[in-house]
Amino acid sequence: MLERPFFRHPEMLASAQRVASFARLRAQKLDRDGAFPEDEITALAEEGLLAAPLPPKLGGGGLGQDAGSAALLAQVLMQIGAGSLPLGRIYEGHVNALGLVLAYGGPEQQRRAAADALAGRLFGVWNTDDRQRPLCMEGGVLRGRKILASGAGWVGRALVTAATPDGPLMLLLPLSRGERADLSGWTAQGMRASATGAVDFEGMRVPSSALIGEAGDYQRQPVFSGGAWRFLAVQTGGAAELLSLMCRHLRELGRDSDPHQRVRAGESAAALETATLWVERAARHMAQDALPPEAKVAYVNLARGVVERAALEILTHAQRSVGLMGFMRPHPMERVARDLATYLRQPAPDLALQMGGAFVLEQEGGPW
Ligand SMILES: Cc1cc2nc3c(=O)[nH]c(=O)nc-3n(C[C@H](O)[C@H](O)[C@H](O)COP(=O)(O)OP(=O)(O)OC[C@H]3O[C@@H](n4cnc5c(N)ncnc54)[C@H](O)[C@@H]3O)c2cc1C
Numbered sequence: 001m002l003e004r005p006f007f008r009h010p011e012m013l014a015s016a017q018r019v020a021s022f023a024r025l026r027a028q029k030l031d032r033d034g035a036f037p038e039d040e041i042t043a044l045a046e047e048g049l050l051a052a053p054l055p056p057k058l059g060g061g062g063l064g065q066d067a068g069s070a071a072l073l074a075q076v077l078m079q080i081g082a083g084s085l086p087l088g089r090i091y092e093g094h095v096n097a098l099g100l101v102l103a104y105g106g107p108e109q110q111r112r113a114a115a116d117a118l119a120g121r122l123f124g125v126w127n128t129d130d131r132q133r134p135l136c137m138e139g140g141v142l143r144g145r146k147i148l149a150s151g152a153g154w155v156g157r158a159l160v161t162a163a164t165p166d167g168p169l170m171l172l173l174p175l176s177r178g179e180r181a182d183l184s185g186w187t188a189q190g191m192r193a194s195a196t197g198a199v200d201f202e203g204m205r206v207p208s209s210a211l212i213g214e215a216g217d218y219q220r221q222p223v224f225s226g227g228a229w230r231f232l233a234v235q236t237g238g239a240a241e242l243l244s245l246m247c248r249h250l251r252e253l254g255r256d257s258d259p260h261q262r263v264r265a266g267e268s269a270a271a272l273e274t275a276t277l278w279v280e281r282a283a284r285h286m287a288q289d290a291l292p293p294e295a296k297v298a299y300v301n302l303a304r305g306v307v308e309r310a311a312l313e314i315l316t317h318a319q320r321s322v323g324l325m326g327f328m329r330p331h332p333m334e335r336v337a338r339d340l341a342t343y344l345r346q347p348a349p350d351l352a353l354q355m356g357g358a359f360v361l362e363q364e365g366g367p368w
Contacts, residue, residue, distance in 0.1 A: 026040065033192055151194070282303045
């Protein structure tokens with residue numbers, strides 16, 4: 001049983017930094033198919049970070065629940081993403097799942113989820129369906145499977161979306177270690193340690209107590225699209241790590257006084273700062289009521305393009321500055337570049353920008 005954590009803001013950031021340092025040390029070892037950062041998840045639990053996003057009345061630290069602590073959550077996600085992008089992805093899914101249970105679950109479901117998070121159980125959100133066999137539920141029995149499910153085989157509480165005769169529903173399902181998971185299809189270039197696999201739910205019986213919210217809640221705005229700011233924070237952390245690896249390499253080789261290298265370092269730092277400012281502002285916007293929902297969604301949709309462009313610019317600069325050595329194992333840049341390039345692929349980026357642009361065009365007095 002974990003000790004009940006005591007939450008204060010500076011401590012939560014320091015906790016994230018400690019876990020990130022630990023994850024950074026082990027990331028090379030975990031860069032293989034089928035790997036999962038089990039000890040790092042334990043470290044997150046021991047530092048209280050699995051329970052931190054719960055409100056204080058449920059034993060948490062309220063991390064991410066108002067504008068100030070949403071900016072803190074952004075920093076926590078950036079730190080963890082800098083230490084390990086696979087770990088950042090898994091932690092982001094955990095935070096997302098708890099947020100959905102808190103937003104749409106009943107009091108008893110919230111209480112149980114809080115007890116699980118306090119006990120160190122890992123949550124995840126699995127929305128992506130197998131095209132041939134999408135997840136659906138009829139008469140309390142599931143058919144089909146999820147794909148691209150991070151932490152498959154490791155997540156103990158999976159929040160999945162399933163089509164039902166009443167519309168799409170969220171279900172919170174308990175899973176044991178390895179249950180129904182298949183990681184054989186996860187052959188991506190990077191993010192190997194995220195255990196992003198398929199999970200086959202065929203024949204699973206679902207009690208009514210597992211149903212979270214009402215049909216359509218998962219896609220309700222602004223939470224559905226606006227929640228993307230959290231993966232942007234993790235990606236920004238990965239981009240920061242890449243820049244730091246690039247600068248360290250150039251210093252160690254005595255190549256840091258070259259004007260071309262300085263230009264690339266300066267441009268990368270500016271791009272990173274831009275991404276960071278957008279992510280922190282997106283986090284604040286999402287946590288406060290001042291903006292209408294469509295403005296929040298538009299801001300996050302545009303932030304997606306900003307972070308993607310910044311990260312790709314840093315990736316290109318880092319690879320050009322370090323050169324071939326940055327493509328050779330075990331140089332850490334080789335792995336972080338692969339992880340970042342893979343994790344930058346998120347759903348419908350063109351549509352996100354287009355929708356953000358449409359919102360801007362509709363506004364008379366400036367969008368925000
Ligand atoms: C490491 C990792 C972990 C993940 N973990 C999870 C998880 O735990 N749970 C989960 O549910 N999902 C997970 N995912 C999946 C993720 O949410 C997205 O589904 C996935 O990353 C989509 O990437 P994509 O490039 O295929 O997107 P797409 O949306 O297919 O985009 C690819 C390209 O096609 C364009 N495009 C999109 N739609 C159209 C269209 N209709 N017509 C024309 N062009 C179009 C896009 O703009 C883009 O240029 C994970 C993904 C990664 C990389």
